[in-house]
């Protein structure tokens with residue numbers, strides 16, 4: 172083997188200018204370069220991403236390759252990826268994070284029926300498909316639809332005094348629908364809703380999760396406000412259709428999350444357009460571009476535009492969501508991209524947080 176004289180330090184120095192494109196800081200400073208191995212002219216770099224759902228993995232790989240290839244004597248560069256999700260915490264210091272759960276993502280809508288649960292289900296599965304450990308909590312006491320959409324309905328069991336969530340498509344699922352009599356759901360008032368959901372957060376054995384996606388009840392009333400004040404939320408995704416009445420309510424949702432200092436990860440515009448399966452013509456049934464305009468006006472990202480499609484409705488009805496049933500379809504790709512963008516935003520939030528200083532214990536003499 173040819174000795175090029177190349178050292179680990181030289182490789183790390185070459186990697187210093189390479190940034191995580193989302194976070195805008197050096198991979199080296201962020202502790203994302205886990206290992207560098209050199210064998211003659213061959214260099215192997217192990218990068219630890221901040222989420223397995225990283226939307227810019229390809230770009231990071233290219234930048235790492237280019238930086239290392241530029242060093243004298245390098246003939247081949249291989250890049251290996253792993254991921255460790257970091258906790259973004261919640262906006263309010265008094266809301267304690269859930270033990271074992273790194274990030275909680277609320278999926279909310281100002282208006283009912285805009286596809287909030289559909290989005291929650293597909294986002295959660297998309298994150299799990301990328302390799303994250305994911306839970307999905309259906310907190311929509313007024314119409315828990317997650318059991319049907321995820322194709323799970325039996326009552327969960329108990330283990331060591333905790334509720335064991337059900338598993339569907341690699342996601343741990345818990346729903347008020349597993350426990351409540353659907354006939355009684357409507358009489359739940361704000362404080363009771365919040366008490367029940369708090370109990371679900373603490374009494375369910377979620378284990379170690381990178382992301383817990385929470386499908387909130389629609390609206391911005393008393394019940395929703397009490398909930399978002401009590402749950403330690405790392406971020407919120409707002410679902411809307413492009414229709415004016417939905418957008419007006421989505422703006423109320425943005426205001427609610429801002430009031431409780433929860434990061435808004437972005438807006439998802441659902442039912443954005445319809446492509447006729449017969450003639451291929453495109454119709455903008457609920458208007459067009461409203462989600463984008465609202466996102467721009469309120470300075471939040473637009474995470475995606477999901478078309479109105481029969482297969483999405485059907486996937487929900489039969490408990491076989493579109494990211495599983497037809498992963499290459501346009502809506503599935505849009506859901507996956509939205510999930511990755513949301514995960515990337517959380518990684519940025521986590522990186523902004525000052526690291527807790529290590530406490531050095533004095534040796535006892």
Ligand SMILES: Nc1ncnc2c1ncn2[C@@H]1O[C@H](COP(=O)(O)OP(=O)(O)OP(=O)(O)O)[C@@H](O)[C@H]1O
Pocket residue numbers: 280282283284285286287288289290311314316389441442477478479480481483484485487488
């Ligand atoms: N993009 C889409 N294309 C076709 N159908 C959709 C789409 N998004 C949602 N749907 C369908 O619209 C209906 C309402 O969706 P969903 O239950 O997800 O809305 P929601 O906002 O959670 O409602 P709620 O306010 O009752 O909680 C469901 O039947 C669902 O399958």
